[in-house]
Amino acid sequence: MSELDLIAPRADEAAEPAALDQAHRSLWSDVRRQFLRHPGALVGMIVLAAIVLIVLAGPYLWTVSPDRINPRIANRGMSLDHPLGTDNLGRDLFAQVMAGGRVSLAVGISAMLIAVTLGTTIGVLAGFFRRLDGILMRMTELFLALPILPLLLVIILLFRDVLRDLFGPSAGIFLLIVFVIGITSWMQTARVVRAEVLGVKERDFVLAARSIGARPYKIIFRHILPNVLSPIMVSGTLGVASAIIIESALSFLGLGFPPDFPTWGRLLYDGANYMTLNPSRVIWPGLAISLTVLSVNFIGDGLRDALDPRLRS
């Protein structure tokens, strides 16, 4: 931290006698205040927290198994026994939506982590080392020119069985989907991070660090990364939303998760065939996807505004 202190005066040092009555403000308390002032971000945060809570804690309270088949109560509408109704095999939809949500959220978060790690690494390398810039950016442009959705479908179709044999039916498809979404959605992060790194790299504190003989990796981890954290956080947040959408789109096209391993997209795909009979099978999973993505996007929007010092009031 000692190098950072040279350029960023500590909050207590900055608090001149005239400003003593004000509580001291750090970067993150500023960001938090700004974030909470954004109505969309606040509502998004509450809705997302509610969804995550229901999906994670719900199965302990609502102990009906999502795959217990009971044909006598098939295709029921909403009732006290089955709050969201049942499917064509009499499985409880509420339990299924909660189970699907766990997988969908897990896919969204893990795919985002892969994409952000990859994007940050490539962005930092391209921005920091001039020799790597050309080749890495050409690669990024090449990836941006790939038709992602068709390619994802093809990859999943071709490698599904291999991975299923290797890691078992559910883990195999999970790893495959998370991996392919991750390696096809890092490009925007890489571009934004590279642009930020190019700016930060020329700042005086990096020069200072360089002049006292700090090694490149030290400069990257100590000085560059903390300063490009905001765009990474924003693109990570938005990345969760897009990963959830891509996963449900794949499942909706029948090439995602298998029917016995429900995600929101898969439930929607299965429900679409029974739409006329039981519209709630489409509405609830669809609503779950939409609300999650909407609240994540709002949070990303609020985060972007909060982290941008030019917009701070």
Place this chain on the structure above:
Amino acid sequence: MLRYTLRRLLLAIPTLLVISFVIFALLDLAPNDPTANLPTTIPPEVREQIRLSLGLGEPFLIRYLKWLYQFFVNEPLNLLQSAFGIEIGDASERLRLRSWTTRSPIVDLIVERAPQTLTVVGLGYLTGILIALPIGIISAYRKYSWFDQIGTLVSMIGFSVPTFFTGLLLIIIFSVNLNWLPSIYDTSLRVTDWGSFTAQLKQMAMPVAVLGLYNAAQISRFMRASMLENFGQDYVRTARAKGMSEHVVIFVHVLRNSLIPVVTVIALGVPQVFGGAIITEQIFRINGLGELLISGIQSADIPLVQTLTFIFAVLIVTFNLIADILYGILDPRIRYE
């Protein structure tokens, strides 16, 4: 400008070659046997012959080069011949890209499917643009008004709710409950009189609405941001100061300048719309290009999938190029070289 265009065109060639290689290699090297779906009663020798007849006997690189030759030389020549009757070389000897499942030339399949995709997707995109531009203009002009607040919220929703959910929702409302619109797109319908025309309008309403809403949400955000950026510029103040009417300021000065980045965004969005059509076509059972791709993937029709995926890549590269060149033409501040 011309030099820049030429250089970009030349640069597009290696990009496309690399992409075509990636797509071809990915599909070709994957563990997948085209004869796996055939009945098990077929003896291994026959199976081997089938594989040879599908062109699988040759080494990987030869197959790739052959595919490339067929895609870039044979098929364009064929198109030229069928469109204008110009015959170059011997057409009957020419090897064509053929689908494994239907054994018909892939280009013929594409020509057969393209009109459905183009009408629905094209109209959807056009509707989206026509909705988005006025919304973006009004939102920016009356920043933070109730119109802007609602517009921003609606565009956020339109941007976040996936098209496969809006599509199904529309079907539930308008087909299942109200019974106004058909949920399945009938491609055999020919518009001959007023009745078939309204039928065509009815079956296109929902897919066009789904695509239109989604695209409008994205474009209106860009339009608003671009207008806002221009409203803060000095030339707007100058225009107002010399007594221009608000009308002239908005539509002559600000709008023209704001449209520059929006036009490029619209051009960049075209290939994505084709990609998005894969989902929309699946919802409304439109037998367009997206449906062709999905059925090809499901039946493991490797050449069909390779060709279609590569065409999507060509679209992306082409429209990226168009967007960059448009930007250079429209914005005199941008000088390439």
